[in-house]
Amino acid sequence: MKMTPLITSAVMHFGEMGSRWGFNRxxxxxxxxIVLNEEPISAQEIADALNISRGNTSMGLKELQSWxxxxxxLVPGERKEFFIPAGDIWTLANRVFEERRKREIxxxxxxxxxxxxxxxxxxxxxxxxxxxxxxxxxxxSITAWSQELQNLGPEKLNTLMKxxxxxxxxxxxxxxxxPGKNSVN
Numbered sequence: 001m002k003m004t005p006l007i008t009s010a011v012m013h014f015g016e017m018g019s020r021w022g023f024n025r026x027x028x029x030x031x032x033x034i035v036l037n038e039e040p041i042s043a044q045e046i047a048d049a050l051n052i053s054r055g056n057t058s059m060g061l062k063e064l065q066s067w068x069x070x071x072x073x074l075v076p077g078e079r080k081e082f083f084i085p086a087g088d089i090w091t092l093a094n095r096v097f098e099e100r101r102k103r104e105i106x107x108x109x110x111x112x113x114x115x116x117x118x119x120x121x122x123x124x125x126x127x128x129x130x131x132x133x134x135x136x137x138x139x140x141s142i143t144a145w146s147q148e149l150q151n152l153g154p155e156k157l158n159t160l161m162k163x164x165x166x167x168x169x170x171x172x173x174x175x176x177x178x179p180g181k182n183s184v185n
Contacts, residue, residue: 024060
């Protein structure tokens with residue numbers, strides 16, 4: 001498989017972004033190659049296009065399957081394994097977010113809950129617990145809000161994102177019209 005300059009550029013960038021999304025460079029490149037390809041792509045084609053070993057390709061595909069970002073597709077008359085994206089771009093983005101929540105936010109929330117259950121031994125610990133409670137409440141609010149966003153569906157979420165700056169202006173107007181009822185910064 002020969003990649004065009006445009007596809008090569010996108011695949012390389014996805015590789016760089018992979019670490020920011022929660023997986024390594026090669027896995028990001030594999031995901032990009034699968035997402036940008038019109039047809040199902042075989043593991044061997046991926047290995048050849050990215051100039052990586054078949055074993056590295058296989059491990060990357062397994063990781064992407066564990067994130068539920070790619071799935072196998074049977075191609076009639078072929079014995080090789082072929083792969084396709086496991087949904088549209090919105091679905092993939094939601095899955096990345098969901099996996100990151102499970103891997104990063106949920107363990108933090110669990111630790112915070114445990115720390116907040118302990119009786120503080122002194123004033124320093126009481127102050128620390130107060131701050132930890134603020135962090136817990138913020139993460140809980142963000143998690144609930146993001147869950148609501150995920151439940152909206154692509155069309156409504158896209159509309160909400162387009163309203164973004166307008167919502168900010170409306171909140172500023174509300175603060176001007178209703179002084180003393182300002183939201184917490």
